[in-house]
Amino acid sequence: xxxxxxxxxxxxxxxxxxxxxxxxxxxxxxxxxxxxxxxxxxxxxxxxxxxxxxxxxxxxxxxxxxxxxxxxxxxxxxxxxxxxxxxxxxxxxxxxxxxxxxxxxxxxxxxxxxxxxxxxxxxxxxxxxxxxxxxxxxxxxxxxxxxxxxxxxxxxxxxxxxxxxxxxxxxxxxxxxxxxxxxxxxxxxxxxxxxxxxxxxxxxxxxxxxxxxxxxxxxxxxxxxxxxxxxxxxxx
Amino acid sequence: xxxxxxxxxxxxxxxxxxxxxxxxxxxxxxxxxxxxxxxxxxxxxxxxxxxxxxxxxxxxxxxxxxxxxxxxxxxxxxxxxxxxxxxxxxxxxxxxxxxxxxxxxxxxxxxxxxxxxxxxxxxxxxxxxxxxxxxxxxxxxxxxxxxxxxxxxxxxxxxxxxxxxxxxxxxxxxxxxxxxxxxxxxxxxxxxxxxxxxxxxxxxxxxxxxxxxxxxxxxxxxxxxxxxxxxxxxxxxxxxxxxxxxxxxxxxxxxxxxxxxxxxxxxxxxxxxxxxxxxxxxxxxxxxxxxxxxxxxxxxxxxxxxxxxxxxxxxxxxxxxxxxxxxxxxxxxxxxxxxxxxxxxxxxxxxxxxxxxxxxxxxxxxxxxxxxxxxxxxxxxxxxxxxxxxxxxxxxxxxxxxxxxxxxxxxxxxxxxxxxxxxxxxxxxxxxxxxxxxxxxxxxxxxxxxxxxxxxxxxxxxxxxxxxxxxxxxxxxxxxxxxxxxxxxxxxxxxxxxxxxxxxxxxxxxxxxxxxxxxxxxxxxxxxxxxxxxxxxxxxxxxxx
Numbered sequence: 001x002x003x004x005x006x007x008x009x010x011x012x013x014x015x016x017x018x019x020x021x022x023x024x025x026x027x028x029x030x031x032x033x034x035x036x037x038x039x040x041x042x043x044x045x046x047x048x049x050x051x052x053x054x055x056x057x058x059x060x061x062x063x064x065x066x067x068x069x070x071x072x073x074x075x076x077x078x079x080x081x082x083x084x085x086x087x088x089x090x091x092x093x094x095x096x097x098x099x100x101x102x103x104x105x106x107x108x109x110x111x112x113x114x115x116x117x118x119x120x121x122x123x124x125x126x127x128x129x130x131x132x133x134x135x136x137x138x139x140x141x142x143x144x145x146x147x148x149x150x151x152x153x154x155x156x157x158x159x160x161x162x163x164x165x166x167x168x169x170x171x172x173x174x175x176x177x178x179x180x181x182x183x184x185x186x187x188x189x190x191x192x193x194x195x196x197x198x199x200x201x202x203x204x205x206x207x208x209x210x211x212x213x214x215x216x217x218x219x220x221x222x223x224x225x226x227x228x229x230x231x232x233x234x235x236x
Numbered sequence: 237x238x239x240x241x242x243x244x245x246x247x248x249x250x251x252x253x254x255x256x257x258x259x260x261x262x263x264x265x266x267x268x269x270x271x272x273x274x275x276x277x278x279x280x281x282x283x284x285x286x287x288x289x290x291x292x293x294x295x296x297x298x299x300x301x302x303x304x305x306x307x308x309x310x311x312x313x314x315x316x317x318x319x320x321x322x323x324x325x326x327x328x329x330x331x332x333x334x335x336x337x338x339x340x341x342x343x344x345x346x347x348x349x350x351x352x353x354x355x356x357x358x359x360x361x362x363x364x365x366x367x368x369x370x371x372x373x374x375x376x377x378x379x380x381x382x383x384x385x386x387x388x389x390x391x392x393x394x395x396x397x398x399x400x401x402x403x404x405x406x407x408x409x410x411x412x413x414x415x416x417x418x419x420x421x422x423x424x425x426x427x428x429x430x431x432x433x434x435x436x437x438x439x440x441x442x443x444x445x446x447x448x449x450x451x452x453x454x455x456x457x458x459x460x461x462x463x464x465x466x467x468x469x470x471x472x473x474x475x476x477x478x479x480x481x482x483x484x485x486x487x488x489x490x491x492x493x494x495x496x497x498x499x500x501x502x503x504x505x506x507x508x509x510x511x512x513x514x515x516x517x518x519x520x521x522x523x524x525x526x527x528x529x530x531x532x533x534x535x536x537x538x539x540x541x542x543x544x545x546x547x548x549x550x551x552x553x554x555x556x557x558x559x560x561x562x563x564x565x566x567x568x569x570x571x572x573x574x575x576x577x578x579x580x581x582x583x584x585x586x587x588x589x590x591x592x593x594x595x596x597x598x599x600x601x602x603x604x605x606x607x608x609x610x611x612x613x614x615x616x617x618x619x620x621x622x623x624x625x626x627x628x629x630x631x632x633x634x635x636x637x638x639x640x641x642x643x644x645x646x647x648x649x650x651x652x653x654x655x656x657x658x659x660x661x662x663x664x665x666x667x668x669x670x671x672x673x674x675x676x677x678x679x680x681x682x683x684x685x686x687x688x689x690x691x692x693x694x695x696x697x698x699x700x701x702x703x704x705x706x707x708x709x710x711x712x713x714x715x716x717x718x719x720x721x722x723x724x725x726x727x728x729x730x731x732x733x734x735x736x737x738x739x740x741x742x743x744x745x746x747x748x749x750x751x752x753x754x755x756x757x758x759x760x761x762x763x764x765x766x767x768x769x770x771x772x773x774x775x776x777x778x779x780x781x
Contacts, residue, residue, distance in 0.1 A: 023422075031421055036348060039447055046449075046452050047454060054470055062476065139469050161469075161475040165469050165475055168475075171468065
């Protein structure tokens with residue numbers, strides 16, 4: 001039977017202009033924002049969960065076709081992109097750290113670096129998408145053709161319909177992920193501007209922290225997408 | 237324009253603090269946002285009701301003579317989509333929950349007032365898109381968007397309807413998220429979890445469903461739109477995609493969505509029953525846990541909508557059994573409301589009449605739900621009017637009754653005026669009679685084999701008499717819903733000024749003036765009492781005027 005945070009806190013003087021009047025304390029406000037962000041990430045997990053569920057069903061049904069189709073992806077570009085995203089995770093983490101210790105300029109630099117890495121990811125993803133169009137690996141097009149064999153069965157060509165299911169999932173999942181990246185880049189552009197104006201301080205950096213949580217989430221989605229889409233049938 | 241224009245001697249309230257259109261459209265006050273929602277929700281209620289009346293008029297005669305078959309398909313589709321996504325799901329949380337939750341827990345506002353306003357704008361954008369869909373020729377997928385009908389075959393406005401539902405889903409998610417954070421972080425000193433009014437518990441349970449369920453239907457609908465636009469093949473059977481997968485994703489949300497609609501109503505009924513019985517709620521903790529139980533078990537029963545869709549018989553058995561489990565917390569609630577009334581000093585004001593209606597009709601709707609959870613009976617009555625009658629007993633007999641109970645109960649607090657009690661009781665009676673006359677014949681029709689979604693039953697003219705009764709009932713029901721609309725508006729100008737606590741009720745919302753001031757409480761309230769402490773409150777409900 002715990003009391004709410006308001007129970008233990010008295011009205012302190014509202015020194016911070018970012019402190020909204022309906023919260024008793026700045027700490028209560030920060031806790032609320034943080035809980036809200038985590039709940040939002042839960043909704044995101046459920047959102048992507050629907051597509052992962054579809055992937056699971058079809059990977060089980062069309063095991064060989066999925067393996068064959070995954071081989072047509074450009075694994076080098078996918079690997080580079082994975083590295084790019086992991087680096088961006090580091091730079092956003094550094095940005096939060098700088099906010100905590102009050103290094104304004106370094107925070108701006110790290111945020112700009114993150115934006116650059118995010119854009120690099122999207123650029124490489126664009127090259128991959130273009131390749132798919134050139135190779136006629138786009139589902140729903142009359143020209144769709146995938147010239148692969150079922151792994152382990154060199155005489156069995158891949159089922160063209162089932163391969164299209166794979167590429168439908170590929171475009172839906174990576175496309176939704178890319179959309180989240182674009183939103184994230186926009187978010188960081190706004191935060192960079194705010195940070196450059198000096199809106200954040202060691203006392204108040206909640207927006208930075210929450211945007212970074214979002215960015216880490218988007219990274220983690222990719223960490224699952226990369227093996228499921230690129231690595232399921234690679235052998236040395 | 238937006239200046240304070242409080243006359244000397246007049247108390248400043250959230251209503252008269254500022255005037256002008258800007259002071260409403262840019263407000264972050266949860267009470268004003270609740271009223272913004274009230275306007276939108278009332279509008280869509282009457283749009284959806286208009287479609288329902290057209291459906292009932294078509295079925296007055298066996299021949300399909302009033303509208304074309306395609307038009308009829310559009311009518312029941314848009315009736316469903318408007319009523320579910322733009323009335324039933326947002327109504328109680330976004331209007332009454334928005335207004336009352338911060339006050340009931342002793343807070344100045346929701347945790348995220350601007351997100352609250354954003355969610356209203358999302359609702360309005362989604363509503364505008366829905367209106368556009370209607371005016372541009374409508375949509376005829378059925379409210380469920382089943383594939384491949386919606387992706388491969390129909391030429392109607394599926395995309396705009398899908399986008400409208402998608403956006404309204406985000407509005408719903410943000411409301412739920414806001415409530416969860418508010419209830420966790422904004423409670424007044426002494427307002428422990430075990431002292432929360434059940435209305436707040438009910439919204440907590442509802443919000444969990446909104447946050448966990450809505451994203452799943454969102455992605456399912458996005459994939460439908462992508463299949464239509466770019467011919468992706470995730471559900472397309474000609475590519476090896478599985479239409480049943482769509483149904484699983486759709487019902488994973490849309491069954492729990494039923495509880496998004498009914499659970500807040502259970503919260504209202506708990507408040508009303510206690511007040512007009514002058515008693516503490518019977519089994520407070522069981523009631524709170526039953527609400528959470530419904531939310532949790534509700535996530536495990538979705539495939540009972542798919543018994544005849546071709547799922548395996550073992551899956552059907554499991555989902556049948558799990559569906560029975562929902563009856564346990566639901567029964568706890570019905571028995572505890574009844575036990576609360578036992579030996580209470582009951583008075584029969586309008587909110588209590590609606591609460592009586594709720595308990596009886598919800599019980600009938602719930603029990604017929606058990607018929608449908610039983611595999612054998614379900615196969616007999618699948619896609620008949622029995623199903624239609626069952627869910628209207630829950631949605632209209634349950635949720636709308638509770639909404640009306642809540643609107644009457646808290647109208648004095650919201651508007652600062654009393655509604656005319658005599659007219660209120662009359663309307664409650666008319667609604668009850670009209671409702672049963674509309675939907676009880678549909679149980680019989682369905683059991684006799686009349687399918688739903690048919691616009692012509694000229695091969696079975698023996699169904700006409702029951703259909704005539706149902707249409708007559710719908711007309712009476714329409715009168716019952718128009719009446720409160722009229723006298724609520726009338727009371728805003730001519731109603732008697734409401735005292736702070738017209739029902740002599742328990743709860744923080746009755747300790748502040750009617751209507752409240754902008755920040756609800758002048759001083760931080762400290763709670764030292766349990767919920768529903770009617771044994772400590774002297775006096776009865778004041779006798780109606």
